[in-house]
Protein backbone atom coordinates (compact mmCIF):
# COMPACT_ATOMS: atom_id res chain seq x y z
CA UNK A 173 0.00 0.00 0.00
CA UNK A 174 1.22 3.52 -0.80
CA UNK A 175 -0.32 6.07 1.57
CA UNK A 176 0.05 9.64 0.41
CA UNK A 177 -0.83 13.17 1.39
CA UNK A 178 -3.81 14.37 -0.70
CA UNK A 179 -1.52 17.01 -2.31
CA UNK A 180 0.71 14.17 -3.56
CA UNK A 181 -2.07 12.38 -5.49
CA UNK A 182 -0.49 12.99 -8.91
CA UNK A 183 2.98 11.86 -7.86
CA UNK A 184 1.54 8.80 -6.11
CA UNK A 185 -0.37 7.91 -9.28
CA UNK A 186 2.92 6.94 -10.99
CA UNK A 187 3.22 4.01 -8.57
CA UNK A 188 -0.41 2.91 -8.96
CA UNK A 189 0.55 0.14 -11.38
CA UNK A 190 2.36 -1.70 -8.58
CA UNK A 191 0.42 -1.01 -5.39
CA UNK A 192 -2.83 0.27 -3.96
CA UNK A 193 -3.00 4.00 -3.20
CA UNK A 194 -4.69 5.59 -0.20
CA UNK A 195 -4.75 9.25 0.86
CA UNK A 196 -3.63 9.85 4.47
CA UNK A 197 -2.85 12.98 6.46
CA UNK A 198 0.10 11.32 8.19
CA UNK A 199 2.11 8.11 8.04
CA UNK A 200 -0.07 5.37 9.57
CA UNK A 201 0.95 2.57 11.90
CA UNK A 202 0.83 -0.57 9.74
CA UNK A 203 0.40 -4.34 10.05
CA UNK A 204 2.42 -4.98 6.91
CA UNK A 205 5.19 -3.05 5.18
CA UNK A 206 3.97 -0.02 3.23
CA UNK A 207 5.05 3.38 1.92
CA UNK A 208 4.04 6.94 2.71
CA UNK A 209 4.55 9.89 0.36
CA UNK A 210 4.55 13.49 1.58
CA UNK A 211 6.21 16.76 0.57
CA UNK A 212 9.53 15.53 2.05
CA UNK A 213 9.62 12.36 -0.04
CA UNK A 214 8.89 8.64 0.24
CA UNK A 215 8.94 6.96 3.65
CA UNK A 216 8.98 3.29 4.63
CA UNK A 217 6.32 2.21 7.15
CA UNK A 218 7.13 -1.00 9.02
CA UNK A 219 5.05 -3.00 11.51
CA UNK A 220 6.04 -2.26 15.11
CA UNK A 221 7.56 1.13 14.26
CA UNK A 222 5.26 4.10 14.93
CA UNK A 223 7.58 6.45 13.01
CA UNK A 224 8.25 5.91 9.29
CA UNK A 225 11.85 5.60 8.02
CA UNK A 226 13.60 7.39 5.18
CA UNK A 227 17.29 7.11 4.22
CA UNK A 228 18.95 10.50 4.67
CA UNK A 229 19.70 12.51 1.53
CA UNK A 230 21.43 15.14 3.66
CA UNK A 231 23.87 12.50 4.89
CA UNK A 232 24.45 11.32 1.32
CA UNK A 233 25.23 14.85 0.11
CA UNK A 234 27.43 15.46 3.15
CA UNK A 235 29.43 12.30 2.38
CA UNK A 236 29.77 13.33 -1.27
CA UNK A 237 30.93 16.83 -0.37
CA UNK A 238 33.34 15.92 2.40
CA UNK A 239 35.93 13.46 1.18
CA UNK A 240 33.47 11.29 -0.73
CA UNK A 241 36.11 10.39 -3.28
CA UNK A 242 38.39 9.16 -0.50
CA UNK A 243 35.84 6.73 0.96
CA UNK A 244 36.75 3.05 0.68
CA UNK A 245 33.80 2.57 -1.70
CA UNK A 246 34.96 5.28 -4.12
CA UNK A 247 38.58 4.13 -3.95
CA UNK A 248 37.53 0.57 -4.70
CA UNK A 249 35.56 1.74 -7.76
CA UNK A 250 38.31 3.90 -9.25
CA UNK A 251 40.41 7.00 -8.73
CA UNK A 252 38.28 9.21 -11.03
CA UNK A 253 34.64 8.27 -11.42
CA UNK A 254 33.71 11.08 -13.80
CA UNK A 255 31.69 9.74 -16.73
CA UNK A 256 32.12 6.07 -15.80
CA UNK A 257 29.17 3.74 -16.43
CA UNK A 258 28.44 2.06 -13.12
CA UNK A 259 25.97 -0.73 -12.44
CA UNK A 260 24.88 -0.91 -8.79
CA UNK A 261 23.34 -4.36 -9.16
CA UNK A 262 21.96 -4.76 -5.60
CA UNK A 263 20.99 -1.16 -4.93
CA UNK A 264 18.78 -1.31 -1.81
CA UNK A 265 18.18 2.30 -0.69
CA UNK A 266 20.85 3.41 -3.17
CA UNK A 267 23.12 5.10 -0.65
CA UNK A 268 26.27 3.61 -2.21
CA UNK A 269 25.23 3.96 -5.86
CA UNK A 270 23.93 7.49 -5.40
CA UNK A 271 27.18 8.50 -3.73
CA UNK A 272 29.04 7.30 -6.85
CA UNK A 273 26.63 9.36 -9.00
CA UNK A 274 27.30 12.42 -6.85
CA UNK A 275 31.00 11.84 -7.52
CA UNK A 276 30.42 12.04 -11.29
CA UNK A 277 29.58 8.50 -12.43
CA UNK A 278 26.50 7.54 -14.48
CA UNK A 279 24.82 4.96 -12.31
CA UNK A 280 22.17 2.38 -13.12
CA UNK A 281 20.63 1.15 -9.84
CA UNK A 282 19.00 -2.28 -9.86
CA UNK A 283 16.75 -3.55 -7.06
CA UNK A 284 14.61 -6.67 -7.25
CA UNK A 285 12.21 -5.96 -4.39
CA UNK A 286 9.33 -3.83 -5.72
CA UNK A 287 8.67 -1.91 -2.50
CA UNK A 288 12.36 -1.09 -1.95
CA UNK A 289 12.63 -0.12 -5.63
CA UNK A 290 9.77 2.39 -5.24
CA UNK A 291 11.58 4.01 -2.33
CA UNK A 292 14.81 4.00 -4.35
CA UNK A 293 13.18 5.33 -7.50
CA UNK A 294 11.60 8.23 -5.67
CA UNK A 295 14.89 9.02 -3.95
CA UNK A 296 16.94 8.89 -7.16
CA UNK A 297 14.57 10.63 -9.55
CA UNK A 298 15.94 14.11 -8.92
CA UNK A 299 19.56 13.08 -8.70
CA UNK A 300 21.61 13.61 -11.85
CA UNK A 301 23.16 10.74 -13.85
CA UNK A 302 20.95 8.04 -12.35
CA UNK A 303 18.39 5.52 -13.57
CA UNK A 304 16.68 2.77 -11.60
CA UNK A 305 15.45 -0.65 -12.69
CA UNK A 306 13.29 -3.10 -10.75
CA UNK A 307 14.66 -6.50 -11.77
CA UNK A 308 16.99 -9.34 -10.86
CA UNK A 309 20.67 -8.37 -11.14
CA UNK A 310 21.35 -11.38 -13.37
CA UNK A 311 18.77 -10.22 -15.93
CA UNK A 312 20.36 -6.78 -16.20
CA UNK A 313 23.85 -8.26 -16.36
CA UNK A 314 22.74 -10.44 -19.27
CA UNK A 315 20.83 -7.68 -21.09
CA UNK A 316 21.88 -4.67 -23.18
CA UNK A 317 23.75 -1.90 -21.35
CA UNK A 318 21.12 0.74 -21.98
CA UNK A 319 18.46 1.51 -24.60
CA UNK A 320 20.20 4.57 -25.95
CA UNK A 321 23.84 3.45 -25.78
CA UNK A 322 25.67 2.83 -29.00
CA UNK A 323 25.85 -0.90 -29.82
CA UNK A 324 29.64 -0.73 -29.62
CA UNK A 325 29.46 0.07 -25.91
CA UNK A 326 28.73 -3.23 -24.34
CA UNK A 327 30.52 -3.20 -21.03
CA UNK A 328 30.12 -1.48 -17.68
CA UNK A 329 33.16 0.33 -16.32
CA UNK A 330 32.27 -0.68 -12.77
CA UNK A 331 29.83 -3.23 -11.33
CA UNK A 332 29.04 -3.03 -7.61
CA UNK A 333 27.61 -6.13 -5.92
CA UNK A 334 26.24 -5.67 -2.40
CA UNK A 335 23.63 -8.34 -1.65
CA UNK A 336 22.52 -8.76 1.99
CA UNK A 337 25.34 -9.85 4.29
CA UNK A 338 25.11 -13.45 5.50
CA UNK A 339 23.45 -13.68 8.94
CA UNK A 340 25.77 -13.85 11.95
CA UNK A 341 25.14 -14.67 15.60
CA UNK A 342 25.46 -11.11 16.89
CA UNK A 343 23.23 -9.61 19.56
CA UNK A 344 23.51 -5.94 18.54
CA UNK A 345 20.96 -4.92 15.90
CA UNK A 346 22.19 -3.22 12.73
CA UNK A 347 21.02 0.36 12.08
CA UNK A 348 17.32 0.87 11.45
CA UNK A 349 17.58 1.02 7.66
CA UNK A 350 19.44 -2.31 7.50
CA UNK A 351 17.01 -3.92 9.98
CA UNK A 352 14.17 -3.05 7.62
CA UNK A 353 16.03 -4.26 4.53
CA UNK A 354 16.66 -7.57 6.28
CA UNK A 355 12.98 -7.93 7.22
CA UNK A 356 11.82 -7.03 3.72
CA UNK A 357 14.19 -9.36 1.91
CA UNK A 358 13.90 -12.37 4.22
CA UNK A 359 11.30 -14.05 2.04
CA UNK A 360 13.11 -13.52 -1.22
CA UNK A 361 16.27 -14.94 0.37
CA UNK A 362 14.43 -18.09 1.36
CA UNK A 363 12.40 -18.32 -1.85
CA UNK A 364 15.25 -17.50 -4.24
CA UNK A 365 18.86 -18.59 -4.08
CA UNK A 366 20.47 -17.39 -0.85
CA UNK A 367 22.67 -14.34 -1.34
CA UNK A 368 25.92 -16.17 -0.67
CA UNK A 369 25.04 -18.93 -3.13
CA UNK A 370 24.11 -16.36 -5.74
CA UNK A 371 27.31 -14.33 -5.46
CA UNK A 372 29.66 -16.57 -7.51
CA UNK A 373 27.17 -16.53 -10.41
CA UNK A 374 26.71 -12.75 -10.21
CA UNK A 375 30.48 -12.27 -10.01
CA UNK A 376 31.06 -14.37 -13.14
CA UNK A 377 28.34 -12.50 -15.07
CA UNK A 378 29.64 -9.15 -13.85
CA UNK A 379 33.26 -9.89 -14.82
CA UNK A 380 32.14 -10.89 -18.31
CA UNK A 381 30.26 -7.56 -18.76
CA UNK A 382 32.74 -5.24 -17.08
CA UNK A 383 35.79 -3.57 -18.62
CA UNK A 384 37.04 -2.09 -15.34
CA UNK A 385 36.35 -3.27 -11.82
CA UNK A 386 33.79 -5.52 -10.18
CA UNK A 387 33.48 -4.59 -6.51
CA UNK A 388 31.87 -6.82 -3.86
CA UNK A 389 31.02 -5.25 -0.49
CA UNK A 390 31.21 -7.61 2.51
CA UNK A 391 31.77 -7.44 6.25
CA UNK A 392 35.42 -7.64 7.30
CA UNK A 393 35.21 -11.28 8.35
CA UNK A 394 32.91 -12.55 5.60
CA UNK A 395 34.19 -15.16 3.19
CA UNK A 396 35.85 -13.89 0.00
CA UNK A 397 34.07 -15.00 -3.18
CA UNK A 398 36.57 -16.58 -5.58
CA UNK A 399 39.93 -14.87 -5.88
CA UNK A 400 39.88 -11.07 -5.47
CA UNK A 401 42.59 -9.08 -7.25
CA UNK A 402 42.86 -6.74 -4.27
CA UNK A 403 40.90 -5.56 -1.24
CA UNK A 404 40.19 -2.27 0.47
CA UNK A 405 39.08 -2.48 4.09
CA UNK A 406 37.29 0.05 6.25
CA UNK A 407 36.29 -0.11 9.92
CA UNK A 408 33.52 -2.64 9.47
CA UNK A 409 33.26 -3.49 5.76
CA UNK A 410 35.60 -4.71 3.07
CA UNK A 411 35.54 -4.13 -0.69
CA UNK A 412 36.85 -7.05 -2.76
CA UNK A 413 37.95 -5.83 -6.18
CA UNK A 414 38.07 -8.05 -9.29
CA UNK A 415 39.31 -6.99 -12.71
CA UNK A 416 36.65 -7.14 -15.41
CA UNK A 417 37.18 -9.32 -18.45
CA UNK A 418 35.07 -7.54 -21.10
Ligand SMILES: C[S@@+](CC[C@H](N)C(=O)[O-])C[C@H]1O[C@@H](n2cnc3c(N)ncnc32)[C@H](O)[C@@H]1O
Pocket residue numbers: 261262263264265266267268269282283284285288307308309310334335336337353357367370
Ligand atom coordinates in the same frame (compact mmCIF):
# COMPACT_ATOMS: atom_id res chain seq x y z
C1 LIG B 1 22.65 -4.72 1.52
S1 LIG B 1 21.36 -4.10 0.55
C2 LIG B 1 22.20 -2.90 -0.45
C3 LIG B 1 22.45 -1.62 0.27
C4 LIG B 1 22.96 -0.55 -0.66
N1 LIG B 1 24.34 -0.77 -1.03
C5 LIG B 1 22.77 0.84 -0.09
O1 LIG B 1 23.73 1.60 -0.08
O2 LIG B 1 21.64 1.16 0.31
C6 LIG B 1 21.05 -5.37 -0.60
C7 LIG B 1 19.90 -5.08 -1.56
O3 LIG B 1 20.12 -5.82 -2.74
C8 LIG B 1 18.93 -6.38 -3.18
N2 LIG B 1 19.31 -7.59 -3.93
C9 LIG B 1 19.93 -8.67 -3.42
N3 LIG B 1 20.16 -9.59 -4.40
C10 LIG B 1 19.69 -9.03 -5.54
C11 LIG B 1 19.64 -9.48 -6.90
N4 LIG B 1 20.12 -10.66 -7.24
N5 LIG B 1 19.10 -8.66 -7.82
C12 LIG B 1 18.62 -7.45 -7.48
N6 LIG B 1 18.61 -6.97 -6.20
C13 LIG B 1 19.16 -7.75 -5.25
C14 LIG B 1 18.15 -6.68 -1.91
O4 LIG B 1 16.74 -6.74 -2.18
C15 LIG B 1 18.54 -5.51 -1.02
O5 LIG B 1 17.63 -4.46 -1.14
